[in-house]
Amino acid sequence: MKKFLALALALIMMLAVSAPALAAQDAYVFWYTFGDVYLSTVRDAMDVEMKEEGLNAINQDANGQQATQTDQVNTALVSGASALVINVCESGSIGVAETLLNAAKAYDLPCVFFNRALSTDDAEVKALLDSYEKTVFVGTLFDQAGKMQGDMIGQYVLDNYDAIDLNGDGVITYVMFKGDEANQEAIFRTQYGVENADAILTAAGKPALKFYDEGNASKYLVDLNGTWSNTASFEYMQTILAQYNEANGNMVELVIANNDDMALGAVNALTVAGYNTGEEGAKVIPVFGVDATDAAKELIANGRMVGTIKQDNVGMADAVAHITANLVNGKDKFDALNENYTIVDGWMVAIPYAVYTGE
């Protein structure tokens, strides 16, 4: 046994000496989970964009676990990576981002964060990212999606008020599905999705939206695993429908979800109960999401969902790939960046959102 191990080690060492040097420019891309539908569309786009920038994207899946991701980053650093591109798992915990950034600093490598916020406090993130030249955060303005979603909902509800108010009590009851308790985007979407809608409704003399369950002070239902999943919203919606329905006169009249995957879960549960089937004459509870995934677009086309907010997956991928390439090639990080993206305070690049209610 010992002899065998010694032999094997000797072999490995011989290889270590004789193997040729590494030439390729590998950009390691760390995804918080391959299970996220929207991010999968970014990943596909990123593979293409990276190649166009002359980089080889190597995708790693952390499966939602920060420990896995931190291990992957450390391993990539010693493997001779040219750049780190990180979709951080623990969004909202600056210490985690700091640990990762320090690791990149130690190897003097570009480290681009994207999509998932690093903290709920922008000043904190700015301070961290300003401490290192070769880093930037590519994301969206955290409140924008929620505000646009809220505006869209407010306008839609106003235009179709009587049809939506199933029990005719003059008040629209809603349910809100939150993707992750501590994620900054989730927090803002949950807040503004309702606040902005209320602003439009009350300005037009209508009462504000009312959460379906008065006993729930938080006014949302959250995916306890923090994965923004349709499983969570499906199960919640099914439970709700067992208790709240038209026969009892307390049917939930509006569904707002932090993302399309959760909207999809809600639509599926509604379909089981005979709503939003897409068939002629079937009742539709308006469902709103964010992301404009293919699944959501199809639901909207079939009339089973009303609207979503489009996150520009190609724009996100393009910005990340372009900035990474700039840093790898020693150029200014914002060199020749597409003008549609907004540079915020030198530490962030914001990709704009758009309303989507069908082609």
Add this chain to the structure above:
Amino acid sequence: MQNFKALSNKDKGRYIANWMLDHAMIIIIILMAIYVQSQKPAFFKIPSLVNILSLTAVRLPMALGVAGCIILAGTDLSGGRVAGLTAFISAILLQKAGASGKFLPNLTPPNLLLVILAVMAIGAIVGLVNGFCMGKFKLHPFIVTLATQMITYGVYLTVSGSKQISSLDTSYTTSFVTKSLFKIGPTSVPMYVLLAIILTAIVWFIWNKTTFGKNMFAVGSNEEAARVSGVNVLLTIVGVFMMAGALYGYTGFVEAARLGGSTATLGLNYESDAIAAVVIGGVSFVGGTGKISGVILGVFMMQLIMSGMTFLGISGNVTYIIKGAVILVACILDMRKYMVKK
């Protein structure tokens, strides 16, 4: 080896084939490592080796804990969530004084040793429940530990309110857990490697040099026989699970510092990685067999595979397939030994 020369040629062939099969797991992994090395020459350079060593040191304590449970012909699924809970407790106790949104605003960070002991005690309490239910009520450990896993997670969520804890005191993180022990070139070996070595030495002593350790193996290989020969079976089972719990508690302490914070997903599925590593290391689910050296080797091999796949840039999708296949092969090879005996 002397016997080997006396064998006929045919038997020699069989002997070699058997030896290869008995060690197939290690051979496969070494071949894998050689392949990675041929593709990415940085794999067996110092920084990479130190990285694998550090990763092994993080995973080892939990694996040692689970290994004890598996030697009892049981298992323990509560490990990950216990680590999650104790990571949270370590983090709130050792949060920087004056950090914005501090969980316990008026607390100044207490003595580190005190915190380590406290979180290990908390882990041991979960282990006590596990061991007691298993030993006293003859419940299958799978279901007992599944239940305590959920309860632990629920307690964690309730106490923490799902808050993420960040801004840890540097006396805990960079000045202790992740502090550089010494440097090999530019690569530093962190403190938690030394801590893992100390813990491993303690566990080795308990397993091999104490009556309790011998009882553990006795209960694992044949509970009835152990009982008849005067071993206190209940106490042994409770002890093994408590030791495991304490080791999970320690894992949480290190993880929070290493990652720079504590969150709800911390610890998720750690136990399955630990169980897989232990099985690769030759600790048998049949019970009663296993060595510390095997556990170390198992964890090391597992990290070698994971690290190797990152080096090769293998997509996350394929990583799961390879990991699963390795575990399956390890189990088949393990059972093969017992089938031959029968």
